[in-house]
Amino acid sequence: MKNNIYLDHNASTPIRPAAFAVMTELLRAAANPSAIHKSGRFLRAHIEEARERAAAALNAETPENVVFTSGATEANIAVLNGCSDVRHVIVSDVEHPSVRKSRDDLAVCPVDSSGLIRLEALEEALREAACKEGGILVSVMMVNNETGVIQPLPEIVALARQYGAFVHTDAAQAFGRVPVDMQALGVDALTLSGHKIGAAQGVGAMILRSGFTVRPLLRGGGQEKGRRAGTENAAAIAGFGAAIREAAAGIETYQALSALRDRMESEILRITPESVIFGRDAPRTANTCFFATPGLDSQALMIALDLEGIAVTAGTACSSGSTRKSTVLAAMGASQAEQDSSLRVSLGWSSTAEDVDAFIAAWQKICTRMKSNNAA
Template sequence: MTAYLDYNATAPLRPEALTAMTEAVAAPGNPSSVHGAGRRARGFVERAREQVARLAGAEPSWVIFTSGGTEANNTALGGLGDRVIVSAGEHDSVLQAVPEAQRLPLRPDGRVDLAALETALAEAPRGAVVSVMLANNETGVLQPIEAVVELARAVGARVHCDAVQAAGKLPLDMRGLGVDCLTLSAHKLGGPPGVGALICRDDLPLAPLLRGGGQERRRRAGTENLPGIAGFGAAAEAALRDLPRFAEVGLLRDRLEAGVRTLAPDAVVFGAEAERLANTSCLAVAGLSAETQIMALDLAGVAVSAGAACSSGKVQPSHVLTAMGASAAEAASAIRVSLGWQSTETDIDRFLAAWGDLYRRSQAA
């Protein structure tokens, strides 16, 4: 059996989500129809809207269901304003949504440079949009969103936050954060792929990306993905319930990193100086390529990745690590190990045994 350590790419489907999806897929009816079957379908959607809102610390009316985090990010950045400022460590679905956006540098610890943001905002027209993620998908580093919001508010800028990796791993409070928009994705927290949410305040003048229907309060046209939305809601509820147990995942991550450092004192853990998600470790040993590590670990029954999993299966140096000042050799050797709700000590033991064998062979070569 594989030791699955790639939760930041996608988490295993939670049983609660599968149950909700099975129920929903067996129910005929379009959520927009007014007959009994349609009203029952609408009930699945609205229950999920409440569940997702509770996970995010938001109002249910703010939740706009989408096909995933990528669509949510594109909707936010394409519909809020013309001048966009992003951090250099954002997911590609943010960076490529607005290729001409101004990019803010990262500090060596992986956090966005707030001084650079202040300068950029001073030069930007009023009504600019700032997009900074809550937790980085590759390093797990948490960004200072409250400080970002404070700087943006001082000049009348809006703030979008990609919280895809943070959801289900740390408590979310959209009201407390003060952001205007928040992005979530179901499959990162144990829901199905192909469904996500953009959570936007009611008073925000958001231009829809998809037009042609009145669904989602006219903010996202198209018949709702009923089974996916039901599964998303159930996974959100389960993830919120399990939050107090997530500290145990941090203990597993710390044991993994301590084991790697014992095996390879020259190993680098990116973002270790900053506050990080409890489940994420980005490791590198110069001279040991990421591709070699991923293939060797896969043969040993251990699943990890290099950087984001959204790069068409390609193993390539990370733009996040490059923005943090990593050398080309370090970036080319970085792998991401990410844990989650089913991770065990046995998974850590299997990783350390397989990775240790590979490291020793590389040193003997």
């Protein structure tokens, strides 16, 4: 098997050495972080240090506003189902499934061909909800996991406030890639995923504005100040804290990936001029290239690249052992041929110029072979 070149960072990014080191240390500790003896206090101190790092990196009002969870999926579901007095929830048509499937009564706003929410549709949904009883919550992700497109969150928040609505943003794909300042954004709730920034899988957080309450999704214990029951995964949380620190400090380095991404996209278009790059004309994170090459099957392309030792994604990888067709592309109005041939290449903190060179060489080889076979 060829050496693996990992270009699927939007699905999960490799664990950072600092996160791995602290997790290894804490996994050796046999204690419950709620215990008051020395071993328990040792784990508790690491949890609280991670909480302080998260609050500082995101400019939360206080560390107490940070609630650790098992990941962004749990955090998203908790916020969308636990907001006090909220009866109307408005989302965009390109949200993560943990938002789109969180409840059955969502109002869904369409997006344009770049995947940006249509603000006029959002205002119409807000106006309609405001005529009914009950509070309103708007939930729009900061950065799309498939396209890397950055939503106009300041405009979304300003519009929501005109109608007295609360705002939640899923920042799983944003933190560490673009500046994320909770107070500057003005949102009421923000959710994060550990494994998107180089921590372990199975840890995340929701950060709440002071005074914004969320009923606990998990009940039965007093952990996280009664807001999320269950013994905390101290090792994963400590690793999360280490990854948060490094991701926050490395935003400029991460944004420099745009040079590699842009060169890769130029070569894709040179080799296969028929390719379409989604969201190219919208603000995007520096690491993501989501594209389609009509006439070539995405599953076949993904397998061929995998055989060359290159890991990318066809569809999305949020379901166990499977990929699925992109509902994001359907929402953006992409053709069926584009949807059937789409691939996502996402760079990350460990990506190199050599990785991109290898992808370009493999893309040339595979597309030449596939087109030859199709013509035969």
